[in-house]
Amino acid sequence: MTMSGTPKIVIIGCGISGIAAAQRLVNGGFTDVRILEATARSGGRIKTGRFGNNIVEIGANWIHGPSEENPVFCLARQYKLLDPEALSPENQGMDIGGHPPWVPNVFSSSGDQLINAEDIYPAQDMFVELLYESSQYQSQGGEPWPSVGEFIRSEVRQRAAEQWKDIDAATRSLRMSVISNLMKAECCVNGAHSMDEVGLGAYGIYKTLPGLDCTFPGGYEGLIKNLMSELPSGLVTYNRPVSCVHWNSSEQRENPVVVECDDGEKIAADHVIVTVPLGYLKKHHSTLFRPPLPLHKLHSIQRLGFGTNNKIFVEFDSPFWDADCEVIYLLWDDEDALVQQVTDVQRSWLQKLFGFTVLKPTERYGHILCGWIAGHESEYMETLSEQEVTHAITQLIRRFTGNPILTPKRILRSQWFHDPWTCGSYTCPGKGCSAQDLENMMESLPTKGSQSQPLQVMFAGEATHPFYFSTVHGALLSGWREADRLISHYSKSKL
């Protein structure tokens, strides 16, 4: 490709979206491309860590929908990072609609028995059906409730009264506790404090791909390492937080944008691709852009949700769960009323943890569980010492199993809310959101109709994908999208 002049392009952030944008631009013939990254590493929310003799994912875990349409799957296959099972046509063909059919073990807070998994299926089926119905309001409009949480609570009450009227009180109460638990799990999936914060009309904007979710046996960061090895060395400057993007700037005669770093350095550019997380944008938009962002863009940043989902890894010498178990649900006996809980976070934060997924295969990991906790309780957990978290988890597991001597070998938790460059986990469709908000997120500056030089500030990152937001593939595609926008801009201006 030939270009008039050599445009200077600065990418802010070296997560998967920033890397994808750089890769595409370099392959497209752009020679003056650099990435400024606040931390000392690449990968952002793709972060593989050590846990005893194992590796675990502190951030992204699965390829959601590993099939031909998923570019993360295609790259992982190309770099030979996946197990043969994940590559099989059967795996790619499974359409799970975002809900993997995991084999559960179910424990209750009374700690007296392992609940028969079949007893939870009627409640689980009703919940999955209601999530499906929630996703339909995006195309139908006219949603009866503002949020998914309110819709599900109201429908469950009604349907339980009709469909479960002849069921004994104990079984009904168990089913209601299952629904409460699945609501907590859904908060983790959405990265939301409560499903009352997820818009009913917006819930269906998110799209899933076919394929049974799979993991990277050698760690998700293998994908980052492979992509980075294809970029020219020295393209990334680490430990270089950007403090302000001055656009429509007259400071430099030749370049309309000046990127100011924390250390005072000023870098002139023709185009800046901003890939910082939505959580960071929510907190710092007012200082990050000069002039400030246009109001419609700012409102979309505010309307879209960006909550917290954290993991707590717990290792045991031997399992207290069945050999085929893939998920452990913890049911609280006092959560059968389906009311929106107003909890004393400091005292009962751990009640928000819906349970654990089991790291598989056992031959590779031994006996490691991954606990999931979302929302303000998760943010509070981050403020506790590792010792306090270990103590709380030990008490919880002893209570639910009824085994007073069960002791974890080690514990490790993520702290995404207090990560200063992320400020949460990932994007969710908040109450009152629409597809327009995601369009606004990806809109470049200056906006259409302006006389100034176009494409000065561009936006990539998971929060800018119109329907794969919150995922690695959404982030990757958004980086390619912005690179393609520039490639197309310069090939047109050459004509």
Ligand SMILES: Cc1cc2nc3c(=O)[nH]c(=O)nc-3n(C[C@H](O)[C@H](O)[C@H](O)COP(=O)(O)OP(=O)(O)OC[C@H]3O[C@@H](n4cnc5c(N)ncnc54)[C@H](O)[C@@H]3O)c2cc1C
């Ligand atoms: C706990 C957790 C579990 C997840 N699980 C999955 C999963 O199973 N599957 C899936 O597909 N997705 C998952 N995700 C989401 C996925 O990790 C993200 O969608 C994706 O990695 C985001 O990539 P990104 O490039 O948009 O942002 P990031 O990876 O966050 O990259 C942004 C980069 O910008 C840098 N930055 C921020 N501010 C500045 C600044 N001022 N100056 C310079 N640099 C800055 C940051 O340090 C970071 O490196 C998970 C995320 C979390 C937190």
